[in-house]
Amino acid sequence: MTFTQDRPLRVLVVGSGPSGIFAADALIKQSEVPVRIDVLDKLPTPYGLVRYGVAPDHLKIKSVTAGFEKILSDPRVRFLGNVAFGTDLTYDEARSHYDALFYTFGASSDRRLGIPGEDLTGSMSATEFVAWYNGHPDAAAREMLLHATGVAVVGVGNVALDVSRILSKTTEELRDSDIAPHALDALEHSPVKDVWILGRRGAAQAKFTTKELREFGELHVSDPIVKGDEIQVSQADEDVADSTVKKNLEVLRAFAARSPEGRERRLHLRFLVSPTEILDDGHGHVAGLKIERNRLDEKGNAVGTGEFEILPVQMVLRSVGYRGMKIAGVPFDEGRGVIPNEQGRVTGRVGEYTAGWIKRGPSGVIGTNKADAVESVKLLLEDARNGTLQPVQDSNHDHIDALLSGKAIDVVTLADWKALDAHELMTGQAQGRPRAKVSHKAQMLEVIRSKRG
Ligand code: NAP
Numbered sequence: 037m038t039f040t041q042d043r044p045l046r047v048l049v050v051g052s053g054p055s056g057i058f059a060a061d062a063l064i065k066q067s068e069v070p071v072r073i074d075v076l077d078k079l080p081t082p083y084g085l086v087r088y089g090v091a092p093d094h095l096k097i098k099s100v101t102a103g104f105e106k107i108l109s110d111p112r113v114r115f116l117g118n119v120a121f122g123t124d125l126t127y128d129e130a131r132s133h134y135d136a137l138f139y140t141f142g143a144s145s146d147r148r149l150g151i152p153g154e155d156l157t158g159s160m161s162a163t164e165f166v167a168w169y170n171g172h173p174d175a176a177a178r179e180m181l182l183h184a185t186g187v188a189v190v191g192v193g194n195v196a197l198d199v200s201r202i203l204s205k206t207t208e209e210l211r212d213s214d215i216a217p218h219a220l221d222a223l224e225h226s227p228v229k230d231v232w233i234l235g236r237r238g239a240a241q242a243k244f245t246t247k248e249l250r251e252f253g254e255l256h257v258s259d260p261i262v263k264g265d266e267i268q269v270s271q272a273d274e275d276v277a278d279s280t281v282k283k284n285l286e287v288l289r290a291f292a293a294r295s296p297e298g299r300e301r302r303l304h305l306r307f308l309v310s311p312t313e314i315l316d317d318g319h320g321h322v323a324g325l326k327i328e329r330n331r332l333d334e335k336g337n338a339v340g341t342g343e344f345e346i347l348p349v350q351m352v353l354r355s356v357g358y359r360g361m362k363i364a365g366v367p368f369d370e371g372r373g374v375i376p377n378e379q380g381r382v383t384g385r386v387g388e389y390t391a392g393w394i395k396r397g398p399s400g401v402i403g404t405n406k407a408d409a410v411e412s413v414k415l416l417l418e419d420a421r422n423g424t425l426q427p428v429q430d431s432n433h434d435h436i437d438a439l440l441s442g443k444a445i446d447v448v449t450l451a452d453w454k455a456l457d458a459h460e461l462m463t464g465q466a467q468g469r470p471r472a473k474v475s476h477k478a479q480m481l482e483v484i485r486s487k488r489g
């Protein structure tokens with residue numbers, strides 16, 4: 037065995053979202069190969085999409101962070117926050133100090149629709165909107181124009197349901213969430229009355245899950261509205277429907293049968309429609325969305341019928357999937373937006389592995405990433421045992437720390453994060469809220485420094 041207790045395998049995990057934490061967990065759960073792991077994050081906060089992607093009113097899902105904290109607290113693991121891989125720590129620097137690199141930096145960008153008007157003011161990705169209301173530092177400073185009375189959300193996945201639900205809730209309903217304070221303030225003044233969620237294919241092809249769909253029936257001031265003719269599905273689709281599709285159809289049919297209660301807001305779930313153009317008000321702002329009615333061809337693809345309609349919206353959120361971003365030094369498949377890999381081994385590289393959305397694309401729930409990370413870790417350990425992984429000359433922790441402090445990088449430790457976490461919880465409680473997130477990086481570092489004493 038190349039690696040021993042005296043000279044353990046040194047792994048750098050790049051990204052502290054669920055996949056990175058699950059990878060660290062799988063590495064410390066085995067005892068055959070002694071390990072030391074540094075988990076890097078460009079933000080001062082750990083947990084990636086759990087903090088910045090999961091909807092702020094889904095606090096139960098976020099409770100996984102208690103288990104994540106335990107993993108980061110293991111003496112063999114260190115959290116190094118506020119360190120950007122590729123710039124603060126370059127690929128070459130990392131390669132010369134770690135025996136293995138494990139990429140789990142997710143998919144932080146978005147996909148586009150490719151229709152006219154997509155760059156108008158008021159048209160943006162759901163990714164940006166989610167980042168804004170969740171207090172992501174890269175989006176926190178963004179001016180969010182919330183003057184729209186009508187909003188179209190393109191796509192029928194769970195992210196589309198999340199953003200539509202947040203837009204449809206009252207401030208009172210949102211107070212029990214950990215939505216960023218700036219977003220809560222802005223949404224309080226939002227005049228939104230109608231939200232349209234648009235699926236290009238049929239109700240049987242929708243990607244959302246039933247629990248999230250049911251929440252539309254429980255909103256205080258929004259009526260869910262479904263057109264009966266748009267949720268009719270063919271016998272062939274009924275025959276192949278899995279239990280989620282069956283339950284979704286049940287809920288949609290119940291919504292269609294329900295007479296609107298005349299509430300002040302409406303949430304329209306539309307199917308078999310595609311956006312074809314975002315209309316300009318003449319001043320560069322969204323003034324409407326042109327949509328075309330579709331039918332499904334024999335392969336189940338959406339095909340336009342030539343029948344158009346214009347939705348009176350001033351905001352369009354495309355929620356058609358996240359996309360991975362390239363990081364300097366790391367191979368990238370531009371077409372798929374992922375790191376090319378074979379079951380988690382980075383193609384053409386020895387000692388480099390990947391897991392999560394940057395490995396397989398943006399799909400699946402938090403738990404999906406556990407099996408995915410375990411698969412990649414198994415290969416890493418196999419390579420460590422069979423001698424494929426060779427120890428680097430200089431694996432000393434202190435040298436990495438000195439390298440970073442030499443570049444004036446203020447590394448955020450787990451203790452620092454815990455201090456910021458406690459601060460957010462305390463400030464939130466004082467406002468009668470579960471948490472008041474600090475969204476600006478400079479403010480996060482200010483709080484952390486003040487707690488270091
Ligand atoms: P998603 O589930 O892949 O949904 C993307 C949607 O965009 C699909 O309805 C897709 O339709 C549609 N679409 C793609 N290209 C389009 C185009 N050009 N025009 C119109 N529609 C288009 O992605 P997501 O909603 O971003 O979610 C990502 C993952 O995170 C999913 O696995 C999701 O379940 C998970 N997630 C889970 C939760 C939760 O558990 N509460 C919350 C948020 C996210 P087609 O099917 O026709 O391609």
